[in-house]
Amino acid sequence: MDDTPPPQVWPTLRASDARALIRFLVDVVGFEETVVYAEGDEVSHAQLSWPLGGGVMLGSARDDGMGLPGSTSCYVVVEDADALFERIRSSGATVITEPHTTDYGSRDFAIRDPEGNHWSFGTYRGEPRSG
Numbered sequence: 001m002d003d004t005p006p007p008q009v010w011p012t013l014r015a016s017d018a019r020a021l022i023r024f025l026v027d028v029v030g031f032e033e034t035v036v037y038a039e040g041d042e043v044s045h046a047q048l049s050w051p052l053g054g055g056v057m058l059g060s061a062r063d064d065g066m067g068l069p070g071s072t073s074c075y076v077v078v079e080d081a082d083a084l085f086e087r088i089r090s091s092g093a094t095v096i097t098e099p100h101t102t103d104y105g106s107r108d109f110a111i112r113d114p115e116g117n118h119w120s121f122g123t124y125r126g127e128p129r130s131g
Contacts, residue, residue, distance in 0.1 A: 010047075013058040015115050016069045018043035021058060024114055028091040029076075030084065031055060052077055070116025078121050081107040085121070 015021040019041060025031045031048035034055070038044060042060050049055040061069045078084050085099050088111055096110040096118065106124030113119060 008054045010054060011056050011072060011074050012066065013056060013072045013115070013117060014061045014067050014069050015043075015058055016061055017041075017114070018046065018058055018060040021113060021115050022046055022048065024093075025056070028088055028093060029113075029119070030087075050076060052079070073118040073120070075120045075122065077125050078123060081109055081121055081123055085109045 013021070019038070022033065022036065022043070025048050026033050031050055032055075034047040034049045036043060036046040038046075044059055046058050047055060048058070056074065082099050089095055094112040096112060097108070097120075099107060099109040101107055102122070102124070104124065106122040108120060108122035108124070110118060110120045
C-alpha cells in the first residue's frame with residue numbers, strides 16, 4: 001500500500017510580520033505549525049497544516065513577485081463553523097461576515113487576519129468529481 005498523501009493545493013502568503021501571522025493562524029484559528037525556517041524575524045518558509053487536510057505556506061514579504069502582504073483570500077473547510085467562529089471572535093479578530101447558512105447548505109463566516117488577508121471558513125467540501 002502506498003503511504004504517499006494525495007496531491008493537495010497549498011495557498012502561499014507573504015507577510016510583513018510573518019511570525020505574528022503564524023502565531024495568529026496557529027493560536028487563534030487552529031492551524032498546526034508543521035515547520036518554520038527562519039533567521040531572526042525573517043521567515044523564509046513556513047508550513048501550517050489544517051487538521052482536516054491541506055494547509056498554507058507563508059514567508060516574509062520580499063521582492064520576488066509573489067504577491068503583496070494582505071492580498072490573499074483562502075477558504076478553509078471546517079467541521080463546526082459556529083464553534084470556530086466563537087473562538088476566533090473571542091480573540092478579537094476582525095469579523096467580515098457572521099456565521100450564516102448559504103443557499104447551498106454550507107455554514108460559513110469570514111474574517112481578516114492581522115495582515116489583511118481574507119479568510120472564509122465553512123462546512124462546504126466542494127462537489128464530488130465526475131467520473
